[in-house]
Amino acid sequence: MGSKPKVAFFDFACCEGCQLQIANLEEDVIGLTNLVDVVEFREILTGKAPEYDIAFIEGSITRKEDEERIKDIRERSKLLVAFGQCAVSGGINRLKNNRESLEDVKKEVYGDSYNMPHLDTFPTKGVDEVVKVDFHIPGCPIDKNEFLSVVKAIALGKAPSIPNYPVCIECKLRENECLFDLDQVCLGPLARAGCGAVCPSNGVPCDACRGTVDNPNQNAMHEILEKYNYTIDEIQRKINLFGVKPEVKK
Amino acid sequence: MEILKISENDFMSFLDKKIDEKAEKVIGVVKKGSHFVFNELESSDKLALDYDVTMLPPKKYFQPPKELLLKYKPGNPESYRAVNNCDPMAIVGIHYYDLAAIYMMDRAFSEGERDEHYMKKRDNSILVGLYPTKYFKYRFAKSVVRDQAYKVADLMMVKMNGDYVVEVVSEKGKDFIKGGNFIENTYTLQEIDDAKNKVKDDQKIPISVELIPDYLGKNHGHPVWEVFGEKCFSCGSCVLVCPTCYCFDVRDEVELNLEEGKRIRIWDGCMLEDFAVCADGHNFRKEKGQRFRHRIYRKGKHLPEKYHYFGCVGCGRCQYSCAADIAGPVKVIKYMEDNKQGGQNV
Amino acid sequence: MCEDCTCGEEIQKNSIYLPEVAELVSKKKMTDIDSFFEFELKGHSLGHLPGQFAEISIPGIGEAPISISSPPSDDNKFEMVIRNIGSVTNAIHSLNVGDKVGIRGPFGTSFPMNNLRGKNLLFVTGGIGLVPARSAILYALQNRADYKDITILFGCKEPGQRLFTDEIEEWKNRNDITFLETVDTCNGEKWEGNVGVITTLLPKLKNIDPLETYAIVVGPPIMYKYVIMSLHDMDFSDKKIIVSLERRMKCGVGKCGHCQMDNIYVCQDGAVFYYDDIKHLKEAL
Structure with missing residues (x-):
């Protein structure tokens, strides 16, 4: 790319924690701004631009207004990148889709005022369920270095490389003891790597916050369930946490 | 072959001296949580030679998981520079099966097109072997390893009462122990032999390794591949921890300023879904069962046919690290033996 | 440093x-x-x-x-x-x-042009399979007297994917070689030539002597099985069929493992093989 690409950041239903990861890049922020021209980023600067080379979208789509807004951004963007698990799969927000009635969900959260018009909501969608997404950066939150590698790849004109292998690989590379052997239920064998197995390396089992690999073998989870004496519910609850689709069936 | 001995205490003092001299990095087995890993030693205190198995084999020092091959300025092919870190190192306490694996790796990287990135690291290394002193429930090395360890070891140690008997295998080994209190051996060959064989393996490949290449060839259509493939996560743990797996991917990485770039190789493995995918998207090993068979064939058929040694050294790491409990060659061949197909098995 | x-x-x-x-x-x-x-x-x-x-x-x-x-x-x-x-x-x-x-x-093996001297050559190429085959075709044309009949078959998905169209025109007009081509579908484009997969061209060939002809087959993975079946129908022996196989060649020097097919590293031991040498391999075709 000749001149620096114009980059914008937007948020939808999310905690803005992924944008915070970018704001927290520290010295790399300067490197980033040498590489791209950040024209919109509500969390750190004011200003607006009519169009963008790359739009980074955080958050899931849960309202009619969200759909209209994301479509408008898409029209004004050459590339659109969904970053963070909310944008990628709906993330934690998608948990509400598992409930029978959205009305009940709203009552539970907002009490008596649940019916106010600005609280209107529909089942959570990932960004690619509404508009075309060019690249996904998974994770809750995103990994700062992976974000930078995606920006670098786009700047160089190559396809970003997001791992399609499970977290087990990264655990083995760090020579961690398997958490199953320490009596913990870990989604590592299904979960998409790229985080450097940061949770298991600190003794915390993987919750698949980056979603699963392309073809997770959820059925093989049975072998583990039997080997370590867990129930399907225990596994499924964990899988549902980040809006990941596979279902463990008996 | 010269045989010497050294007391345990003197050996530790010798290592401390080596560490202080800094002529080479001294690497040994240390405890990590409830298990063991190879790591650089700052002093002999941390050395834990009484170990069952390490999480990763010592191959990580000769083919690092992420290894720099080239440096360059992005977009400028005239700037390509080949680089390699081949700082001298001594690795202490390598079990004989891991030495057998290094022998296999050496052949893979030296034969045909010689890979100097690997070979220079090997040339500058000293391998101090050790007969296992501790039982490991998945190990079946005795049933698959022959004489390979002595083809690569510089020294072989055998733990005796309070002493190590040290077999001086190479000139490099002889130079390495100069300055240590290595004295004349007083143990009988029988005593040494007994100590070498003190730790037994529970596991054993159910058929003679010499017959396995042919056996696998005849069982290409055996249901084991599909049955085990169905249970496989394609997580790649088995190949990552395998001391004779050396497949790799090559990647380009650039700095944020886009002015410095590296070509690196990283560990890859045939059990991962995308391993055999071509640029046009065609996957030559699409099914999990195909990948599972390829891995076992590589160890049990392809490598033996090429190098005349069984391609698996029986360390048991794959079985230990397999969440689905299917990876171990003993388990696979046992299943085949228990489920013979209409006279197909030999 | x-x-x-x-x-x-x-x-x-x-x-x-x-x-x-x-x-x-x-x-x-x-x-x-x-x-x-x-x-x-x-x-x-x-x-x-x-x-x-x-x-x-x-x-x-x-x-x-x-x-x-x-x-x-x-x-x-x-x-x-x-x-x-x-x-x-x-x-x-x-x-x-x-x-x-x-x-x-x-890297890799090559079409055995020396062994093919004095024989007829039948090139069966699909899509970008024409690219490596062209190296052998042009070599044979440069040394035209060394080879007997030369036949080139080329097939691709649709007219817009034809390669080396200028050279193809020349090949068509030469009277010392036979050139036939086909497309899988016209896809709405103007096309007056053959339509159908590559194997539909083989029956159009007359006087192919399977004992004196080598078939050189290069194309996408799906093509080999069908072309080889047709060549068998024409009484070609496996020793007279030469193939060039695609795999994921990453290092090119027989180390990285990506191109392995059974016990063979295609980047070093291939990509060109006599079919007879690899037909027993389970992962070849």
Whole structure:
């Protein structure tokens, strides 16, 4: 790319924690701004631009207004990148889709005022369920270095490389003891790597916050369930946490 | 072959001296949580030679998981520079099966097109072997390893009462122990032999390794591949921890300023879904069962046919690290033996 | 010497992963996704044989294995046709004349042109399979007297994917060779030639003597099985069928494992094989 690409950041239903990861890049922020021209980023600067080379979208789509807004951004963007698990799969927000009635969900959260018009909501969608997404950066939150590698790849004109292998690989590379052997239920064998197995390396089992690999073998989870004496519910609850689709069936 | 001995205490003092001299990095087995890993030693205190198995084999020092091959300025092919870190190192306490694996790796990287990135690291290394002193429930090395360890070891140690008997295998080994209190051996060959064989393996490949290449060839259509493939996560743990797996991917990485770039190789493995995918998207090993068979064939058929040694050294790491409990060659061949197909098995 | 390198100059001299430099000297679009590239090495020729490939690299993007489409030559130039399907090939497509690339190779086996002297040649090519085959075709045409009948069959998905269209016109007009082509579908384009898969061309050939003819088959993975079945129907023996197989060639030097097919590293032991030598392999076709 000749001149620096114009980059914008937007948020939808999310905690803005992924944008915070970018704001927290520290010295790399300067490197980033040498590489791209950040024209919109509500969390750190004011200003607006009519169009963008790359739009980074955080958050899931849960309202009619969200759909209209994301479509408008898409029209004004050459590339659109969904970053963070909310944008990628709906993330934690998608948990509400598992409930029978959205009305009940709203009552539970907002009490008596649940019916106010600005609280209107529909089942959570990932960004690619509404508009075309060019690249996904998974994770809750995103990994700062992976974000930078995606920006670098786009700047160089190559396809970003997001791992399609499970977290087990990264655990083995760090020579961690398997958490199953320490009596913990870990989604590592299904979960998409790229985080450097940061949770298991600190003794915390993987919750698949980056979603699963392309073809997770959820059925093989049975072998583990039997080997370590867990129930399907225990596994499924964990899988549902980040809006990941596979279902463990008996 | 010269045989010497050294007391345990003197050996530790010798290592401390080596560490202080800094002529080479001294690497040994240390405890990590409830298990063991190879790591650089700052002093002999941390050395834990009484170990069952390490999480990763010592191959990580000769083919690092992420290894720099080239440096360059992005977009400028005239700037390509080949680089390699081949700082001298001594690795202490390598079990004989891991030495057998290094022998296999050496052949893979030296034969045909010689890979100097690997070979220079090997040339500058000293391998101090050790007969296992501790039982490991998945190990079946005795049933698959022959004489390979002595083809690569510089020294072989055998733990005796309070002493190590040290077999001086190479000139490099002889130079390495100069300055240590290595004295004349007083143990009988029988005593040494007994100590070498003190730790037994529970596991054993159910058929003679010499017959396995042919056996696998005849069982290409055996249901084991599909049955085990169905249970496989394609997580790649088995190949990552395998001391004779050396497949790799090559990647380009650039700095944020886009002015410095590296070509690196990283560990890859045939059990991962995308391993055999071509640029046009065609996957030559699409099914999990195909990948599972390829891995076992590589160890049990392809490598033996090429190098005349069984391609698996029986360390048991794959079985230990397999969440689905299917990876171990003993388990696979046992299943085949228990489920013979209409006279197909030999 | 840099901090990451303690091997010094020695590794620079001996690394099998260090590319040399080639300059792009001409470039021509062939289809929407395929372009022709001519590269030149400094001071020496590539020294390749028909059917070999090389690893082309763009620093910062990566390396990709590419078939060489020109015949062997003492000239420092060589040719390739590159399909834009990945990051590396995309970067190569955006190069301008005068730009440079990294190159390692040539790698792999070649079409056994010496063994084929005095015989008839039947080229059966599909899609970009024509690219490596062209190296052998042009070699045979340069040494026309050394070979008896030369027949070239070319098939591709649709008219817009035809490669080397100028050369194809020449081949069609030559009376010392037979050239036939087909497309799988017209896809709405103007096309008066054959329609159908490549094997529909084989019955049109008269007087093929399977004892005196070698078939050279290069195409997408799906093609081999059907072409070989047809050749068997024509009484070709497996020793007279030569194939060039695609695999994921990553290192080109028989180490990285990606191209392995049974016990064979295709990047070193192939990509050109006598069918007879690989037909017993379970992972070949």
